[in-house]
Amino acid sequence: MNFDFSEEQHQLRDQARRFLTEHSTSKRIRQVLDGVAPYDRAMWQEIAAMGWLGAAVPEEYGGAGLGHIGLCVLAEELGRSLAPVPFSSSVYLATEALLIAGSEAQKEELLPQLVAGDLIGTLAWAEGNGNPNPQRIKARVSGGRLSGVKWPVPDGGVADFVLVLARDDSDRVVLALARMGAAGVHPETLETVDPTREQAKLSFENVPVEVLPGDGWAALNQVLDRAAVLTAFEQVGLAQMCLDTAVAFAMERHAFGRPIGSFQAIKHKLADVYVATELARSNAYYGAWAMTANGGELPLAAASARVSATDAAWLAAKENIQTHGGIGFTWEMDCHLYYRRAKLLGLTLGSNPWWKDRVVAALESRNAA
């Protein structure tokens, strides 16, 4: 039995933890929160220089070839540190989508630039309210031109290109690659619950696009499964950080003549957060294993990792504020940054009721097999 990270992966974690503790500080996160910049450009460049953006990209496209497990390690640290960079959009969505569905020419052109951080990519499936559903896709590609409105698009306002889920002339769902500099693209940054991660509304009017080969809906499902596992690691990192913060506060803060952490109302609450976080961590490990070793189990593993991590991050973030009491609800405490991010991460790939249905669908198809 070897169901844990390797020595090298633990070293990668230590390196990431050191870098992000030093750089992803409250002050720098708040620069983005306050709208001074849409993301932390300096941090992005350093992350690119360390090779993190290409951790799971094969070496032939300029990546480090560490595999997806290395990326999981980084994701946990990025989640823990609330890093205000478009990592998830560019790496989990755009890079993974190109690896899964891009033509050879598209991979050769775009992947090295994504790895270097010179290009930021994203993926646009949503058209307003609702979870991923082919019936809801109205954006259309006709004669190599895309028209439609997509929102919310993560990092849509900072991306250089976007992979858009649209219908072609024969009504098939496809992925279309649109460059943000092209004429007819109108990005608009949206006000959201978590301004440290940009979200945009993108309007396309007759924008020239390249259509990726293959079935766009099938590709989206594969991308979502991988992104669900990677995001689960971010959520686990966030949940653990909230738990650590709440425990530290409960030891320090005194009320009624004793540390509040000596009251069972607080102890049992934090024990429940611990349990949820460990269940989520174990489900995320299963997702990491499935992503690298067994694609057949990925739909079940990814959906379970997603559901478990969304529950844990939400519980940890809200109970962290509750443990802090009034001070936890002030702007200057960071509690609300985790609370905002927890909810964002739980929605951005589709919400939990939808992912729960995917858990059961995967169980059904496993039993049918």
Place this chain on the structure above:
Amino acid sequence: MDFEDTAEEAAFRTEVKTFLAANAEPKKRGAPPSRSRNVGPEELARAKKFQAAKAGAGLVGLTWLKAWGGREAPPIFQVIYNQEEEAYAIPRGVFEIGLGMCIPTMMAYATQDQLKRHVGPALRGEEVWCQLFSEPSGGSDVAAVRTRAERDGDTWTINGQKIWTSGAQFSDFGIMVTRSDPTVPKHMGLTFFFLDMKSPGIEIRPIKQASGASHFNEVFFTDVKIPDSQRLGAVGQGWRVSLTTLMNERLAIGDTPRPDVEDLLDLCRQIDLDGEPAMQNVAVREKIADMQVRSQGLKYTRFRTMTALSRGQTPGPESSIGKLVNAAKLQDIASFGMDLLGSAGVVMDKKLAPMNALFQEALLGAPASRIAGGTDEILRNIIAERVLGLPGDIRVDKEIPFNRLPTGKR
């Protein structure tokens, strides 16, 4: 990351599989969990026969010293054995307390001669042991022992009552903690013994549980004599000995109580909800997903624990969550399964209730799993204090002599 055994582990697993295939019957699908059955005379004889074969094959006391019939194997071997045994209908629960808690305590405190007398027969299943800790007046507060031990020369006289003793009715020996000095604070006045369960003055009565079954006993002591040579540890040091026993609790690995999510799926495939297949109902699907995520999260937490053991490390604190999660999940699944049957959910008649009334029986038994072996509340305290490092409860009984502590009416 993988789930593979090392070469040594794989060889051991093959050995276990070969032994089990030759000596035990595979579990039938839909059979009730072996733990929930009462152990009658036939069952006991079967358990003893199997234990003798298991000991003969060198599969008992895997981590013990070779001098005591063990193998000096790492703890992962015990986990591998338990995993393989899960697939077989083996009478469980007869020897676990003796071999998992009593004999390891003896090994730490008994004399060489006593060990020579007792370890072999326990290992081979010839003698059964029980553990006498809980009392009516002290549940979670394990040290609140009232059973008195009074010394006269080389003999101790025991008076009092123990409760929730599994297997007392067929045990040959027991270990027990007693109050030898009520005039000092709670933890300081305890003394620990092992004793012959056939001693005069011991009366054993089964407890009829809320579920109707009887898995436990009350044990009454009236002027029971124990020689001082059977004292384990110093006079007044019984709490320290008790901690040795509690630390030797079997690695909580492998047991998933039923019904679990697979059973819930089986049920949902069989039934309609007001004309609609249950599997198509949104609320049902959401519940199945919730249970799947918890069950699977525990499964892979066990794999993480095994990984630590396999690498020769001490398992991390994550191994402490299993019982807390499983107990609540069991009660939740049992109740939800019955809800799906509408008013017929109340019916326990096995000819009518789906799956041999598995859900109904589990519902009635489920409160026990949230209490026995550490209540939900004590487990949360343990996680908060030992894992998260939060302060211990404020103790009002720490400095006060035991016989001056306030007592309630229950």
